[in-house]
Amino acid sequence: MKWLWKIHMRYPLKTFYTLIVSFFEAMMFTIPISLTSQAVGELLNNPNFATISEILKKILIVAIVQAFVFFSVSFINEVLAHRVTTDITEELFTNLQYRSQTYHDKVNIGQIMGRATGDTRTINIGLSPAVRIIIGVIAIWGVTLYNAFRINGTFGFLLLLGFILFVIATLKYTLDILDLSTTTLQEFSKLSEISVGAFSGIREIKNYVAEAHLKKKFAKQVYNHMKAKIEEGEKWAVFYPILILNIFSVGAIAGVVYYSSINPQAISIHDVVLLVGLLLLSRATAQQLHWTSWMTISMIAATQRVYEVIHSPDPGMFMDGNFEFTGKPATIEFRSVWFQYEKDSPFVLKDINFRIEENQTVVIVGTPGSGKTTITKLIQRLYLPTKGEIRIGGRKIEEYKNESLREHIATVEQDIFLFNDTILENIRFGKPEATREEVIEMAKLAQAHDFIMELPKKYDNLVGEGGVKLSGGQAQRIAIARALLMDPSILIMDDGASALDAKTELKIQEAINEVLKTRTTILTTHRLSIIAKADAILIFDGGKIVGMGNHETLIRTNLFYRRLFEKHYKLPPLEVLQ
Amino acid sequence: MSSKSLTRFLWGYIRPYKKLFLTTVLLLLLSIAISTIAPIAFQKGFSVLVGRHLGAKQTARIILPLAIYFSLLLTQWIVQILREVVIVRFNSQIIKDMRNDIFKTVIHNKVSFFDDQESGVLASAVTNDIQEMYDAGLNFANVLTQLVQLLMIVLVLFTYSRRLTLVSMIFFPAFFIVAFVLRKYQKKVEKTWRRNFASVNQKFNESLRAIEISKAFGREEMNVTTFKKVNEATYRASIKRAFAIFIIGPINDFLSHISLLVIIFFGSMEVIAGTIDLSEFYLFIFVLDYFYEPALGLARNYSRFQSMFGNLERMLTLTSDTTYRENAEGDKQQDIEGEIVFKHVNFEYVIGEPVLKDISFHVKPGMKVAIVGHTGAGKTTLAAILLRFYDIASGEILIDGIPLQEYKIETLRKQIGMVSQKVFIFEGTLRENLTIAKANATDDEIYRVLEAVQAVEFINQLPDGLDTYLTSGGGNLSAGQRQMISFARALLSNPNIIILDEATSVVDLYTEAKIQEATDELLKNRTALVIAHRLTTIMNSDYIIVLEKGRIVQEGTHQELISQQGAYKEMYELYFQTQSAEYLEEIKVKNK
């Protein structure tokens, strides 16, 4: 709440204008009522058209002024509400962008999306009319009470009692419904999650004929959501506070009329009409309070949910350093590095030590899950080591500026992510200012140019969500071009050729051979042709390095290394090193 | 879309809840009746009061109308609650059915339908769009009631004074003209706003999914800047939209004040002339609110109703249009032995861009066939059409001598298992990810297949074993581990034909060899189509098909192909040039 107020205070003028003018605007609603009562009074006592037309003139003026004030305040209020929610969305977005990879690993995208879109809209709707209406209600009730007291003390007191009871009951009622609203929102998020999961995994679902299973799962959640919604809706319908107000206000109307009829001297018709008008208006505003309170409640629930995300702790957060990495010297060194993805989860890397010299090509091999990809992610500083240190260019990786690291280290990831955008934009993702010519040049190096030219729209072809419209090897080549375009001093290729046939792969190798000579390259691969040519090979098993060296030595001496190839090649005899 | 079919469509949803619907209507009518009578009761009381002030002595007569007025309003409160409860139930049930139907329709659509859609947008159609209909539905009921209410009041007022009734309605047309003029503008801004809002969603979603690569390429700042742009554009669109909606409130207010003015003007003339009495005159002022509420409601919600009908129409189209529906006319349900025949098959994703051209081959049951070719040759596509993810343009595919499309689609897919090149992991536990292939699989069965794909070791090391929660896309597993899971899943479904599309491409050679040994055992006597780049895998198969740019350029056994000049031999030689132990020796020499 405080947070919401802080965001509002970025726009003090609008905020105060809304708050103050809402009050007067509501008061103005009561003027025609009092004028009407005057008219009725006049008509009763001395029917005379001159006084009536006097009143009519006033109504006209009020009508014009009121329309103007009403519009300005409601519109400015709405503008303010949009401003604030736009700011909230942006804050959420920015906040998430700069959170650590550790945080993002665990985050549930469906849940966040629910907050980013659904909840911000709820906040918007709650902010816009709700606050204004509440202020208006206070103003109108104030005028009504004032008049009631003026006419008759006891009567005014009874009415005040009614209002107070109503406010208390409303508060309690609203708090009761808050939980239900939160539950409904949660059930709704789950619904989104299931459907996104189903639609993005559609091939797998069809492959296993799991449509029925998903339909059932979805239907179950739809049912849960419906139940929550009905419960909330019913609770909402039984707005018992209004009963209190009804009894008091309708009772007051009847009472005032009755009282005036037995005692015409005490209350004039004029006052009766005035009070009846005001009471009707109060009753109407109380009705409005019904849905307003509900919106306010949803707004509070939604604000809390968004606030929760923005202010949740980020265990993997670290400060950016302030050294520029110039790309030289591009050495990489791991010193007793231990790493776990989460606190309490097992160590994925255990006591890793190695050093890669500038312009070397190093290959990492190992069984699935042995930690190869993790190494590459640590070099990119997506995570910091749990223990030990990583040095790039002789300096601790923490000390560098993020930007400078990104500029000089590029990756072809194992899980290629392509945006549902054109090929051109996908390739120049890391360097949006690159020209079409530069992109084409890199695509040629990555052996992607030929197939791109065969696509209906060439470089402007859309690749589909996650690149569905490309074959696996085509996507990989786009990713290679994307990394090469960065012209990095450290190039990481995490299984960047797994979907390529031998011929294409060889072509790429030949093409980039020159390029690689002037940069440090880390590759994870199972292709012997690449492995054998590397300057050094690191063998991983279960998060540990179990061998290091070049092919010739390893093939003769390292059991793990030999094991990798024994099924495929005739191996030289095993030697035991002294 | 004709309004008739739309009504029929809606009625289809209402019918199961006829009772609720009727109750709703009844309660609405009841509440209208009360709202119409209550002001009259008040007027009767008021007229006594006026008389009393003028000196009449009938105080007692006032009690009855006032008591009626009071009790009517309390009844009204109860009716209103009942009404809302019933509407909530009624509306929720209908929404539930609609949601289920639309999900059912979409999930049974063709794969090609999904190729062109973003899953987030689709999901939003079954969640947000329908939620909007719920809200609009509630409002719709309200506005409709108010309109009927208005009609009733006008009728009653007519009996008091025709002239005054007509006069009080004088500004109605003006209001509707304003609303009508605004409507076009509203429609336009609403559309822009919707588009903008959707793009904010889409950007947000994508940026979350792409967070790792964004970080790797240092795009955070840039992302924030581009997001700001769409976000601000949405803000501006929202303001325009707000203007279109909010301008109506003051106009409505203004007109209602002017009406008041006119009523007082003409009313007082009549009172002075003595044609109506003061209490009747006051009745007109008393009910003035009834006049402008429905108009305001209608004008405010107009765009909402429009989008509700838009949504309904879209739903109707989506659920009744069969263009995207998977062809399901086949009904053969027999067991498959595993013979596959392709006869002159042509296929294209985009019309005019053939991907597979004149493909013919014959696979006998139990055979292990390798499909080789460079990337983009059409190997994955070949697998996809065998599963009927896409329908072929021409030619014929036969399984056990029966055309593919004559099989019931479920039967077919249940008996053909595929490990796809793009592994997909559902968010959920590891067990759920496996049992999607076989809902009632026992732990023994599960462990048997996990054993075969060499996954038991790592799964035993996971803190929660099979119940480990996998995040979306399986992000907390390594890529090789995901492939193993995907492979295990296919084995668990126990298919008669299995397609392995680069199923072990990111697994190391040693593990791959072990997987091969174990799965050979499991897959004995089943037809297997194996897509792979590793020659060792290929050489082990009974038959080899070489694809190049969508055409079969060679086929036969390894021995046959190796003795021919052609793509296969070239590939074989290349492979041995670069992957063999001899080649390694060569490098060594060169390096020295």
Ligand SMILES: Nc1ncnc2c1ncn2[C@@H]1O[C@H](COP(=O)(O)OP(=O)(O)O)[C@@H](O)[C@H]1O
């Ligand atoms: N984001 C993550 N959160 C938790 N555990 C992870 C995550 N990514 C990988 N792991 C685990 O870390 C281990 C090493 O994974 P990885 O480095 O990807 O292996 P690989 O050698 O196959 O590339 C695996 O056991 C995997 O389950």
Ligand SMILES: Nc1ncnc2c1ncn2[C@@H]1O[C@H](COP(=O)(O)OP(=O)(O)O)[C@@H](O)[C@H]1O
């Ligand atoms: N869903 C799709 N929509 C349009 N084109 C596609 C789609 N999937 C694949 N393609 C195109 O079809 C060709 C063959 O792809 P694919 O069968 O995946 O090749 P591969 O032999 O590498 O498995 C490629 O040129 C690819 O771009």
Ligand SMILES: [Mg+2]
């Ligand atoms: Mg990996």
Ligand SMILES: [Mg+2]
């Ligand atoms: Mg493929």
